[in-house]
Amino acid sequence: xxxxxxxxxxxxxxxxxxxxxxxxxxxxxxxxxxxxxxxxxxxxxxxxxxxxxxxxxxxxxxxxxxxxxxxxxxxxxxxxxxxxxxxxxxxxxxxxxxxxxxxxxxxxxxxxxxxxxxxxxxxxxxxxxxxxxxxxxxxxxxxxxxxxxxxxxxxxxxxxxxxxxxxxxxxxxxxxxxxxxxxxxxxxxxxxxxxxxxxxxxxxxxxxxxxxxxxxxxxxxxxxxxxxxxxxxxxxxxxxxxxxxxxxxxxxxxxxxxxxxxxxxxxxxxxxxxxxxxxxxxxxxxxxxxxxxxxxxxxxxxxxxxxxxxxxxxxxxxxxxxxxxxxxxxxxxxxxxxxxxxxxxxxxxxxxxxxxxxxxxxxxxxxxxxxxxxxxxxxxxxxxxxxxxxxxxxxxxxxxxxxxxxxxxxxxxxxxxx
Amino acid sequence: xxxxxxxxxxxxxxxxxxxxxxxxxxxxxxxxxxxxxxxxxxxxxxxxxxxxxxxxxxxxxxxxxxxxxxxxxxxxxxxxxxxxxxxxxxxxxxxxxxxxxxxxxxxxxxxxxxxxxxxxxxxxxxxxxxxxxxxxxxxxxxxxxxxxxxxxxxxxxxxxxxxxxxxxxxxxxxxxxxxxxxxxxxxxxxxxxxxxxxxxxxxxxxxxxxxxxxxxxxxxxxxxxxxxxxxxxxxxxxxxxxxxxxxxxxxxxxxxxxxxxxxxxxxxxxxxxxxxxxxxxxxxxxxxxxxxxxxxxxxxxxxxxxxxxxxxxxxxxxxxxxxxxxxxxxxxxxxxxxxxxxxxxxxxxxxxxxxxxxxxxxxxxxxxxxxxxxxxxxxxxxxxxxxxxxxxxxxxxxxxxxxxxxxxxxxxxxxxxx
Numbered sequence: 060x061x062x063x064x065x066x067x068x069x070x071x072x073x074x075x076x077x078x079x080x081x082x083x084x085x086x087x088x089x090x091x092x093x094x095x096x097x098x099x100x101x102x103x104x105x106x107x108x109x110x111x112x113x114x115x116x117x118x119x120x121x122x123x124x125x126x127x128x129x130x131x132x133x134x135x136x137x138x139x140x141x142x143x144x145x146x147x148x149x150x151x152x153x154x155x156x157x158x159x160x161x162x163x164x165x166x167x168x169x170x171x172x173x174x175x176x177x178x179x180x181x182x183x184x185x186x187x188x189x190x191x192x193x194x195x196x197x198x199x200x201x202x203x204x205x206x207x208x209x210x211x212x213x214x215x216x217x218x219x220x221x222x223x224x225x226x227x228x229x230x231x232x233x234x235x236x237x238x239x240x241x242x243x244x245x246x247x248x249x250x251x252x253x254x255x256x257x258x259x260x261x262x263x264x265x266x267x268x269x270x271x272x273x274x275x276x277x278x279x280x281x282x283x284x285x286x287x288x289x290x291x292x293x294x295x296x297x298x299x300x301x302x303x304x305x306x307x308x309x310x311x312x313x314x315x316x317x318x319x320x321x322x323x324x325x326x327x328x329x330x331x332x333x334x335x336x337x338x339x340x341x342x343x344x345x346x347x348x349x350x351x352x353x354x355x356x357x358x359x360x361x362x363x364x365x366x367x368x369x370x371x372x373x374x375x376x377x378x379x380x381x382x383x384x385x386x387x388x389x390x391x392x393x394x395x396x397x398x399x400x401x402x403x404x405x406x407x408x409x410x411x412x413x414x415x416x417x418x419x420x421x422x423x424x425x426x427x428x429x430x431x432x433x434x435x436x437x438x439x440x441x442x443x444x445x446x447x448x449x450x451x452x453x454x455x456x457x458x459x460x461x462x463x464x465x466x467x468x469x470x471x472x473x474x475x476x477x
Numbered sequence: 478x479x480x481x482x483x484x485x486x487x488x489x490x491x492x493x494x495x496x497x498x499x500x501x502x503x504x505x506x507x508x509x510x511x512x513x514x515x516x517x518x519x520x521x522x523x524x525x526x527x528x529x530x531x532x533x534x535x536x537x538x539x540x541x542x543x544x545x546x547x548x549x550x551x552x553x554x555x556x557x558x559x560x561x562x563x564x565x566x567x568x569x570x571x572x573x574x575x576x577x578x579x580x581x582x583x584x585x586x587x588x589x590x591x592x593x594x595x596x597x598x599x600x601x602x603x604x605x606x607x608x609x610x611x612x613x614x615x616x617x618x619x620x621x622x623x624x625x626x627x628x629x630x631x632x633x634x635x636x637x638x639x640x641x642x643x644x645x646x647x648x649x650x651x652x653x654x655x656x657x658x659x660x661x662x663x664x665x666x667x668x669x670x671x672x673x674x675x676x677x678x679x680x681x682x683x684x685x686x687x688x689x690x691x692x693x694x695x696x697x698x699x700x701x702x703x704x705x706x707x708x709x710x711x712x713x714x715x716x717x718x719x720x721x722x723x724x725x726x727x728x729x730x731x732x733x734x735x736x737x738x739x740x741x742x743x744x745x746x747x748x749x750x751x752x753x754x755x756x757x758x759x760x761x762x763x764x765x766x767x768x769x770x771x772x773x774x775x776x777x778x779x780x781x782x783x784x785x786x787x788x789x790x791x792x793x794x795x796x797x798x799x800x801x802x803x804x805x806x807x808x809x810x811x812x813x814x815x816x817x818x819x820x821x822x823x824x825x826x827x828x829x830x831x832x833x834x835x836x837x838x839x840x841x842x843x844x845x846x847x848x849x850x851x852x853x854x855x856x857x858x859x860x861x862x863x864x865x866x867x868x869x870x871x872x873x874x875x876x877x878x879x880x881x882x883x884x885x886x887x888x889x890x891x892x893x894x895x
Binding site: 370 | 519
């Protein structure tokens with residue numbers, strides 16, 4: 060087996076150093092290169108100054124087999140990076156016909172004539188292999204120089220991502236003849252990272268030497284990524300998949316997906332598959348739960364609507380919560396969320412409903428019900444399930460955490476498919 | 478005048494290179510250093526390996542007057558960065574009493590005994606000036622070595638930010654005796670960057686040489702930041718403020734705030750000041766508008782509730798939209814959003830209401846009403862205002878853009894204060 064190829068990422072642009080733009084490109088590149096088995100050695104953000112870009116390139120090539128740059132391409136910056144690379148590799152700009160046709164096609168789509176500035180974008184350094192840009196006018200460039208690969212891409216995230224997926228990643232895989240590497244994602248909800256690790260410790264310890272498990276935690280959820288590298292034996296993926304039944308047995312209902320989809324989409328698939336409709340009745344989450352459910356394209360198949368009842372009057376008038384229940388137990392109580400969920404089902408005419416009431420903070424807490432106290436409820440035709448959560452980080456994180464817990468409650472409470 | 482001090486930022490952690498975490502610390506640091514008049518020369522992300530961190534420090538000090546690092550502090554990583562810096566500056570760890578008392582106070586708050594691992598966090602390199610951590614157990618460190626300042630902070634964003642604001646920025650300002658620099662933020666909504674630039678071109682051209690204007694655009698809004706640097710004359714801030722009336726005159730109602738607050742907070746302040754309550758009736762935005770309004774702490778003073786009416790039945794039953802209007806014009810129409818806004822006011826009992834209906838995509842469009850068609854409405858006791866928007870990027874961006882437009886419609890439509 061050969062050693063692992065290494066990469067460096069250079070992101071170019073004053074706006075990164077001023078903090079006007081957060082660099083999200085590097086994280087995408089790190090993830091994708093990692094999946095290919097290429098280790099990222101360093102990420103460097105530099106200004107638009109030519110001397111600083113050249114210094115960064117000089118240093119990166121001493122440490123890495125491949126240097127990826129984003130930014131500094133495109134008409135407004137006068138193709139800064141392109142001119143620097145042309146000089147750096149001691150070559151000259153020549154017209155690239157396919158790139159020109161791409162620019163012309165894009166302008167034709169908008170019924171506009173090609174400007175001279177955009178025509179210039181089709182001139183590329185003679186020594187580079189062009190990288191087509193399916194979504195924009197600035198092509199990428201692939202250079203090979205004294206054993207190092209250099210790839211230059213635009214800074215616009217969706218253009219860069221498409222370029223990576225369509226062209227750069229396959230070329231890198233071929234160039235470095237990276238050994239086959241396979242990934243399987245298993246997503247869990249409702250278990251913290253350390254609890255989860257404990258629960259599957261035996262399984263993880265028994266993994267063969269060429270398989271590694273990564274824990275990728277987020278608020279209320281943990282993504283598990285099993286990575287298998289070539290061990291000279293056939294059918295790597297099949298051998299990885301053969302390990303999954305034992306993992307499923309250990310984690311049971313905590314697994315919500317075995318693909319890279321968000322929880323709200325997994326829940327939507329369950330609802331759609333069972334032909335069930337859903338409504339929400341929200342107080343403390345203020346519409347964030349409805350937003351999550353409707354952020355999934357096609358959610359109108361199962362989502363009918365919500366009542367956001369911040370004020371108690373609306374809990375009464377729109378959801379049928381009883382004034383005496385509010386008076387006796389307060390809005391943040393098991394009794395009230397139960398009536399909210401049942402009321403939402405009835406008033407909005409759905410098969411199931413979710414409800415929540417709590418204190419998101421920073422103010423509004425009391426000795427008995429401190430900030431971070433939340434009641435959750437699920438209702439269907441046969442039963443109502445309630446749950447209490449105490450969680451207090453910040454207003455925004457509290458809202459996100461409770462929303463995630465509600466989606467998970469829905470997932471776990473839905474009647475089984477027939 | 479002296480030359481501008483330069484900084485480099487080094488963020489430490491394998492998770493950054495793997496792309497598991499997006500580096501948001503650097504953007505914050507870049508913004509704050511910029512406000513102080515310190516130019517960020519480079520941002521570097523490196524792994525948790527000692528040799529790679531040392532190399533990054535060696536290179537950074539050749540280019541910058543101050544080197545800021547985040548990450549690699551804290552008990553789980555065994556205070557990696559601290560041990561590396563102790564060796565790097567050829568010093569030794571000694572107990573720092575104030576840091577120990579801070580650790581003890583934090584554990585006392587949670588009623589837990591201080592573990593040995595956490596006690597170790599109070600040992601700091603003898604040659605450093607500690608930087609107190611108000612929100613965590615790992616103190617920061619300030620070193621001065623051969624003319625360069627090194628500051629090491631934890632990677633946890635809220636701990637690092639508080640440390641910067643409380644201690645590091647004031648110390649940097651004193652250390653470099655940076656000339657006075659002043660910033661004034663003016664936030665606008667409803668005008669694109671190029672339109673805005675055109676509208677204030679004369680004003681911008683007439684700015685004195687020591688004042689610069691930056692355009693910081695986001696979806697539907699542009700923040701203007703006027704930065705004034707020392708020109709040896711007194712009262713820099715006063716002279717900057719004297720330029721504002723002319724800017725206000727040129728931009729009029731497009732200005733929504735002269736501080737760094739989001740639009741939903743500015744709108745909330747208007748509602749609270751006028752003692753008005755608000756409700757929303759949402760279809761395509763699916764609760765995102767209610768979420769934005771309620772993301773502001775204290776919003777229960779003016780926000781009463783919402784009806785998310787994805788299904789037409791709910792537009793009829795909860796908002797009083799007439800079935801014949803839906804049949805004649807369709808849900809995405811001026812007539813329907815008008816009834817939704819008026820119905821929300823009435824059914825939810827508020828002074829004003831916002832409503833929207835549209836096609837967020839990716840599916841659901843038609844020849845006549847393509848994806849990206851949105852109708853917006855505002856209603857109060859005296860009038861109803863409607864507006865049509867066509868905007869199509871992605872489902873998520875469409876929802877965000879329309880929500881922003883609704884908040885701006887509310888801001889511009891509210892009755893004047895008495």
